[in-house]
Amino acid sequence: MRRYQVIKDRFLENRIFLSRTVILFAFMLLLVAGLVSRLVYLQVLGHKRYHNMATNNRIKVTSIPPTRGIIYDKHGRILAENLASYSLELIPDQVTDMEETLQRLQLALSIPPEKIAAFNKQRKHYKHFDSIPLLLQLDKTEVAKFAVLRHTFPGVDIHARLLRHYPYAELTAHLVGYVGRINERELKTLPEAEYRAMHTIGKTGIERAYEDVLRGHAGYAELETNAQGKPISELGRIDSIPGADIYLTIDMDLQRTAYDALADYNGAVVALDLDTGGVLVQVSKASFDPNLFVTGISYKDYDRLNNSKNKPLFDRVLRGQYPPGSTLKPFIGLAGLEYGVASMQQTLFCPGYYRLPNKDHKYRDWKKWGHGKVNLDDAITQSCDVYFYDLSLALGIDKISTFLHKFGFGQKTGIDLKGEKSGLLPSREWKRIHREQVWYPGETLITGIGQGFTQVTPLQLARATGTLAKQGNIITPYLAERIIYENRAAEVEHPIQKQIELKFGNVQDIINAMVHVVHSPRGTAKRIAKGIDYQIAGKTGTAQVYTVKQDEEYDEAEIKFNMRDHALFIAFAPADNPKIAVAVIAEHGSHGSSIAAPIAAKVIKEYLGMENKQ
Known part of the structure; x- marks a missing residue:
């Protein structure tokens, strides 16, 4: 076989090797340049960002x-x-x-x-x-x-x-x-x-x-x-x-007394310190355990509270709106005196019903056989509806609405809580706007005895009672007395009290009549006067839950409990130097004299007993 000799081209090999070396070196330089540029970015341009990220990985702000x-x-x-x-x-x-x-x-x-x-x-x-x-x-x-x-x-x-x-x-x-x-x-x-x-x-x-x-x-x-x-x-x-x-300003001893006194009745009790306006008692019943809500209430517990027929989540003091019933009569009586429409001596015969001129409809008195001959003092003492039907008609709805507005009816009291309702003070204008109807004389009659459209909250009623007790000095209720900061104490600023211009003699005549409600033998709340050496001025009330037809009679024994009238009572004491005002509403309690008045009396007696011990 013939043998071939391979001729090597060293120059070409060296050239190829050199070019490869240059390419490799350039690639290495490129990599180094990329690495350096990345280091420059990390250490210089991106230093702040990555330093913060590293710090955040090491340091946690909590x-x-x-x-x-x-x-x-x-x-x-x-x-x-x-x-x-x-x-x-x-x-x-x-x-x-x-x-x-x-x-x-x-x-x-x-x-x-x-x-x-x-x-x-x-x-x-x-x-x-x-x-x-x-x-x-x-x-x-x-x-x-x-x-x-x-x-x-x-x-x-x-x-x-x-x-x-x-x-x-x-x-x-x-x-x-x-x-x-x-x-x-x-x-x-x-x-x-x-x-x-x-x-x-x-x-x-x-x-x-x-x-x-x-x-x-x-x-x-x-x-x-x-x-x-x-x-x-x-x-x-x-x-x-x-x-x-x-x-x-709450006194827990009085709070417990009021809560227990309501017993099986749902309702509200409010008591005000008349020297300051501070709320001494603010009870709304039925109630609930607020500890259930702190960590998140279960669906089962919330459903039980929310659907209870007693409505325990509903704040009756601030949001409950009730007809004031006969507790409105002292204010209507005072309006009559202030406007010169009535006098303490003027009398009227009460046969047990009242008729508007040329009308057959009978507006009944709670006492179906009537009260006989009564004056304004008698009418408040015995809570005669017929007298106030007549007085209300003489005043007219415009004067009634204007006068009651001065005492805070139909307005929020301004207490330092959220969610308060304003109640309802009806007027000719209100009905025209909200009902698109004219005002009828019969509606004036029932407004005068605290029925019809009128709605009040228990707090509103207590405030009006306190204002009457203080001769027209408007009481603004509040709860927070002092706020204690870390290094100092601060008194809470409260609204400046305002004054309603009233004739002293007229106010005193109404107060005397309210004293007779409790201390007269014919007074509707005479049973609470036992065992005290001071006088309580009060007024019982009954608020209808449903209307009894003209030819029907109200038989409590035959009426379901939740359809019975509400029992109300307002009071302040001592009558000659008022220290405390109380308003009570016992839902479906029927009678202010037997249910609501004793509740108020327990609160008043305990508070004044405490005062005497101090």
Whole structure:
């Protein structure tokens, strides 16, 4: 075979090698340039951003919730306090699989589905690094059970928190109110800096009205954390500012007396300190336990309260609107005297009914055989309807409406709570606008005895009674007496009292007639006068729940309980130097004299007994 000799071209090989070396070197330079440019970006251009990210990985800023202020009664008894409790909380940033984690927690701790649903709604409005509560008020068993499983739940931990507690429960539910979990609507409007560390807010009562005072201000802490996000040291802190404490005008001894005195009746009792306008008693019954709402009420409990026939969630003092019945008669009588339409000596014969001129319809008196010959004093003492039918017709609806408006009827009282109703004071103009009808004389008659369109709240009625007792000095009720901040105390400013221009003699004549209601042998509330050495001025009332037809008679024994008349009573004492005014409404109590008056008497006697001991 022929052999071939391979001729090598060294120049070409060197050229190829050199070109490859240059390309490789250029590629390496490109990589180095990219690396250098990236380092320049990280160390110079992006330094601030990445430094902050690194710091945030190492340092965690956490909110410090403030301690909510305590609420006291006038004697320093705690009405709302903070108790230590444990909560199960999750930090979304540290939870790998939220759904799986929640499912496992639900199985491990028997968490109700509604709690999981509430948590999922709530976490949408929080930051991913915030600690969000899933369960509040864990008991010792639940804490111990989770402690065993803690290592299997990254991002989930137990925190010690202060939870609101109401030691008097039903006694102060509507008055003090309650705090509850912040809902979606509130989260959108509340200042984030203040509420990030908080999970509850005042919902009703004093808790809601004085939320800004009771809440305090959140603080912040900088924590150094390890790679797992666990705090290892505290780098800095701005302490939270605790909420202020509030002292109310309420006297819990009187509050309990009034609540117990209502016994099986639903209704309301309000008592005012006539020297100051402070509310001594504010009872709304039926009531509920506000502690149920603090950690989130269950669907079952809420449904039970919301659908109860007794309406325990309804605040009867502020929002209950009732016909005033005969408790309006002293004010109608005073209007007659002030306008010169009536006098104390003027008499009228009461046959048990009243007819408008040229009309056959009978407007009946509660006493079907009548009261005979009566003057204004007798008419108030015995609560004669016929006398006030005649007086109301003589006054006319325009004068009645104008005069009653001066005493606050048809208006909010201005108490330092939210949600108050204004009642209804009818007039010719009101009916034209709201009913698109003219005003009829018969409507004037029934307005004069507190029936018809007229509606009052118990608080409104107590305020008007106090204003009458103070000779026209308008009483503005309030609850917050003092606010105690961290380093100082402040008296709460209250509205300046106004004066209705009234003739002293006329007011005194009406007060004397109200004294006779209690202390005269013919007075409708004479039974409460026993055992006292001072005089009570009062007026009984009965408010119709439904209208009895012309040819029918009201037979209480045959009427269902929820269709019976409401029992009312207003009073103040001592009559010659008034210290306290009381208004009572006992729903379906039928008779103000036998049901409502004794309730008011218990409150008055206890309060004045306390006054004498001081």
